[in-house]
Amino acid sequence: MTLTVNELTIHHGAICAISDVSFTVPKGQLTAVIGANGAGKTTLLRTLSGLNKSTHGTATWNEHNLLHSKPETIVRHGVSHVSEGKAVIPELSVVENLELGAIWRKNKKEAAESKAAVTDIFPRLGERLNQRADTLSGGERQMLAIGRALMSKPELLLLDEPSLGLAPLVVEQIFQTIRDLTTTMGLTVVLVEQNAMGALKIADQGIVLNLGKVAVTGTAQSLIADPQVRAAYLGY
Amino acid sequence: MFQLLNTILIGITAGAIYSLMATAIVLVWRSTRVINFAQAGMALLSTYFGYEAMVHFNSFWIALPVAMVGGAAVAALIELVFMRLLVKRSSTGPIAAVAPIIATLGLLGLIKGLISTFWGGADVRLVGPVTNIGYSIGDKTLAFSPLKLLTLCTVVVLMLLLTVLFQKSNIGLSLRASAYSPEIARLSGVKVDFVRTLGWSLAGASGAVAGMFQTVNGNGAFSPESIEFSLLLISGFIAAIIGGLESLIGAVIGGLVLGLVVSFVLMYISSSLFFIAPFLILLIILFIRPQGIIGVKAARRG
Structure with missing residues (x-):
């Protein structure tokens, strides 16, 4: 796989x-x-x-x-995509956004288990199930977008800029959760990020794209150590 | 006092039928972002289906579901083979925005032409299941009959069913998610194309009920050129705009507001304003509250 x-x-x-x-x-x-x-x-x-x-x-x-x-x-x-910009439906409630992710799943018992697992990962969502998604903070919305994707029981998770527009503390928290999804739940994750340092810190491997071509690939650690990558993308 | 009561009753019954038509327009708008001017033709065609069933089975209660199923099927067919192709063919440029709307105008003409070919241009008649003679209080006759009561009950039941479908079922969640964000819906596994067809067919069924009840509440006669159906479309459209074009509850409120205002204008100002009042109301609404009475500008945060 x-x-x-x-x-x-x-x-x-x-x-x-x-x-x-x-x-x-x-x-x-x-x-x-x-x-x-x-x-x-x-x-x-x-x-x-x-x-x-x-x-x-x-x-x-x-x-x-x-x-x-x-x-x-x-x-x-088994491939879930969280698209750019806190991909939730603001007009729907938190729980409806989550249930949307599992809408195609036949086994409703398993879907309910997924919901319990998601609210376990993001307790803040569990407290706000019946609120409309547009009442959430930016960080909570990003959690909801990831939670919705997890409701589809993915094996491969594609994340597009989950840190965009979030406060540093919140970013740290979201990145930690993404790392945990891989380590504890065994998910395969592709994380697209502008925040190169933050992403490489939690990643196993890294791919540097430049003008539509692969510029460098390697383990995350080797990229962080690479002087050229540091100069061009990590800013020091 | 009695006149006031009658005015309100007339307004509510008319408004209930407008609500159904507005619902049909809102459903199509939400599923495919098209203002469907062919809705009047579709409602007319459905009413002809109902008329055929009436001829064969002589029962309104068979004719109504026949009209609804027929209307739903025609609407699904139009979305599936016509609108989908059209949107694909005109996906960019200035034409893309107007092509579907112009196309629905063309469809309206086409449907009327087809009806004339099959049923001829002369009036046919549809009779309601109960009398339209008003209840009497003492020596006065109310502008409210068993037929009007039945009309109201049918509209209420249908709107409740639609609301439950939308708010409490997976199909409803798919319909709403596809309307608000087709991309997120698709990424979540919703078959958005199918959902769009479904939205059109629900609209077709709602329009059919509006057409059937509009006809039996009038004098029962209709033809391909019935002015009643053009008025029904315009009223439904205005009601949908008043309601903000996005929600079912908006469509209902819009229908009732329009029905009541028109009824009061006709009764207390001048009955000669019959063809003018709805348009005046539309213009006033568009000037003072372009997002509709209950339409809220979606408060999307960053």
Whole structure:
């Protein structure tokens, strides 16, 4: 059970957003994808979850081809995507947002167990189940977005900039939770981040994207130690 | 006093039917972001289905479900083969915003043409299941009959069913999530395309009930060119706008407000304002509260 991406190329109209990108994400590991604005990180993630179309290449998870499937099919194969910008539905209540994540699951008992597990991970959500999602703070919304994705019982979790616009303390807390998802629940995680240092600190391996191409890959520790990566992305 | 009571009763009954039509418009708007001008034609066609069932079975209680199922099927078909293709073909540029709306106007004409071909242009008649002669109090006759009571009850039951469906079921959650955020809905596993078709078919069924009751509450006669159905569309549209276009409860409130205001204007100002009053109300609403009476601007935080 690995995520295997091979020679992936993605175009936005005439612009090439991702060019000939290959990498693998081993099961149970946390992979950070870092890079500047416009490096193609979000496009990459949206393509893996079926929201964007690719031009060339392959991407498979559990031998399931991710590139020619719809998002609603991909989630049924154990891949959950938390898209950019605290992806919750503000008009729905917290519990409705959570239940939405499990809406396709036939076994309602298991779905209820997932709900208990999510409120266990994020007790704040458990206290606010009947509030509308737009009454939550930014951090709580991000928790809800991740919680909704967890309700789909994923094996692979794709996270797009969970730290965006959050206070440093909250970011730390969210990152710790993401690390725990890998360590204690055995989830495979792809974490796309602008906050390169924060992401690499909790990651097992890292991929640096630059203008749609893979610039550097390696263990997270080796990237943190790499002088070029430090200068270009970690800011010191 | 008696006149006031009658005015209110007339307004509420008319408003209830507007609410159904407004519900149909809101359901389509929420599922595909299209203002469906063909809704009047769809309601008319459904009423013809009901008329056919009436001819064969001579029972309103068979005709009504036949009209609803027929209306739902026609609406689903239109969304599935027509609207979906259209949206795909005109996904960018200035045309994309207006093409579906213009297309529904075209559909309206097409449906009326089809009806004329199959049933001819002459009036046909539909008779209600109970009398439309008003209850009497002493020597006075109320503007409220068993048929109007039945109309109100049917609307209330249908709206309650729809509300329960929307608020308490997984289908309802899918419908709401797809309306607010199709992307998050799809990422959560909702088959949004199917949900859109479902939204249209619910609208088709609601419009069918509106058409059936509008007809039997009038003189029972209708034809492809019935002015009643054009008015029904306009009233439903205005009611939906008053209600903010996004919610079922808004559609109901919008319908009742419109029904009551029109009724009061006709009774106390001038009955010659019949064709003008709804439009005046629409313009006033759009000027003073463009988001509708209960429409709230979604308070989205960062």
